[in-house]
Amino acid sequence: MNDPKDPLLLDHEADGIRELDNNLPTWWVWLFYMTIIFAGIYLGYYHVLKAGDLQDAAFQKEWQVGEALKSAALQKFEGQLGSLAPSQDKAVLAQGQKTFTTLCSPCHRADGGGLVGPNLCDDYWIHGSNYADNVKTILNGVPEKGMITWKSILKPNEIQAVASYIYTLRGTHPVNPKPPENQVQPTKPSIFE
Numbered sequence: 046m047n048d049p050k051d052p053l054l055l056d057h058e059a060d061g062i063r064e065l066d067n068n069l070p071t072w073w074v075w076l077f078y079m080t081i082i083f084a085g086i087y088l089g090y091y092h093v094l095k096a097g098d099l100q101d102a103a104f105q106k107e108w109q110v111g112e113a114l115k116s117a118a119l120q121k122f123e124g125q126l127g128s129l130a131p132s133q134d135k136a137v138l139a140q141g142q143k144t145f146t147t148l149c150s151p152c153h154r155a156d157g158g159g160l161v162g163p164n165l166c167d168d169y170w171i172h173g174s175n176y177a178d179n180v181k182t183i184l185n186g187v188p189e190k191g192m193i194t195w196k197s198i199l200k201p202n203e204i205q206a207v208a209s210y211i212y213t214l215r216g217t218h219p220v221n222p223k224p225p226e227n228q229v230q231p232t233k234p235s236i237f238e
């Protein structure tokens with residue numbers, strides 16, 4: 046039963062609060078109808094006509110595009126690596142030495158003679174002796190052997206600087222080096238030499 050003074054006011058009361066029975070605003074009702082229409086169109090388009098990609102298929106497609114871009118970029122980078130040469134710039138070498146001392150010497154020793162990691166001064170190399178091989182090893186690391194993947198820590202130019210620095214350690218014969226690992230692989234001269 047409604048209140049005779051206010052037809053919108055309902056009899057229903059809880060803790061002194063009474064309920065109003067007014068109509069929903071028109072804009073709200075139309076919004077509600079529109080969601081019903083949208084749902085119908087959505088259902089028809091994606092599930093009845095199967096005209097569009099569902100989330101999973103859309104994700105797979107975008108992911109494949111991303112993967113193709115990534116592998117093209119990596120291929121381009123690896124293709125260019127062969128022609129990269131160690132820097133001979135003093136500032137770059139000094140920056141490389143700083144990186145080596147702070148990040149690499151705990152495993153390779155400050156003079157490169159080797160501790161946990163191999164000696165970087167001799168002609169014995171596990172992952173290739175050339176500058177480009179070193180850059181690749183530093184970039185990707187050898188996680189299963191304890192060599193960190195540096196590409197998430199160092200920028201490409203920092204990796205090239207530290208690789209250029211270790212290039213200068215070749216043939217330096219530090220005292221008490223770590224015994225040779227793998228086969229002799231003398232470094233091919235860089236294109237600057």
Ligand code: HEC
Pocket residue numbers: 144145148149150151152153161162163165169170171172173179182183187190191192193195207208211
């Ligand atoms: C936590 C220890 C550790 C740190 C830190 C480390 N390395 Fe290594 N590194 C290793 C180990 C172990 C190997 C040998 C991997 C193997 O046996 O395949 C290695 C291998 C390498 C090789 C390849 C050697 C070869 O014979 O082919 C290079 C080059 C190298 N490290 C450079 C670096 C540089 C540059 C840094 C610093 C940015 C660094 N490493 C930091 C442990 C380390």
